Amino acid sequence: MPVYTCTTARGSLTSESKALLAAEITRIHVDINHVPPAYVNVVFSELPPDSVFAGGRPATLLILTGWVRRGHPQEEATRLAVALSSAVARVSGLDESRIMVVLQDGPARSAVEGGHVLPEPGQEEEWLRRTGA
Numbered sequence: 001m002p003v004y005t006c007t008t009a010r011g012s013l014t015s016e017s018k019a020l021l022a023a024e025i026t027r028i029h030v031d032i033n034h035v036p037p038a039y040v041n042v043v044f045s046e047l048p049p050d051s052v053f054a055g056g057r058p059a060t061l062l063i064l065t066g067w068v069r070r071g072h073p074q075e076e077a078t079r080l081a082v083a084l085s086s087a088v089a090r091v092s093g094l095d096e097s098r099i100m101v102v103l104q105d106g107p108a109r110s111a112v113e114g115g116h117v118l119p120e121p122g123q124e125e126e127w128l129r130r131t132g133a
Helices: 015-033 074-092 124-131
Strands: 003-009 041-047 062-069 099-106
Touching: 003 015, 015 041, 015 062, 015 074, 062 074, 074 099
Parallel strands: 003 041, 062 099
Antiparallel strands: 003 062
16 A cells, blocks of 8 residues: 655665565554555665765765555654654664655545555455455
8 A cells, every 4th residue: 555665876775675674664564554564565766876966965865755545643654754764774774864754645545556446544454355455
């Protein structure tokens, strides 16, 4: 259901660190938002090193953006963003000052997965039964 995109300069993350980071993002999202792990999507977008800037200067940074369904309590969204930032720092080896986590929420009815409109937060079990997912 959620889609996380990790954007960084090419070569900043090894294949092993990508796999570990995807596992950590999945674990954290599942723990906080209570969805099956199979529905957490993580993709990596690597840019040429001369295409990553902060403050108008070339930089080593990592930006994690996530689309999540609207309706989760704000304190959970904040806890999710903080936990993700810590995990990204731990796995990537980057100082947390070089990491940005941005969660964007949208109505569940605006997304389709597996041919089915996504459920509202809290209605996942019924949705899974109904869709056979």
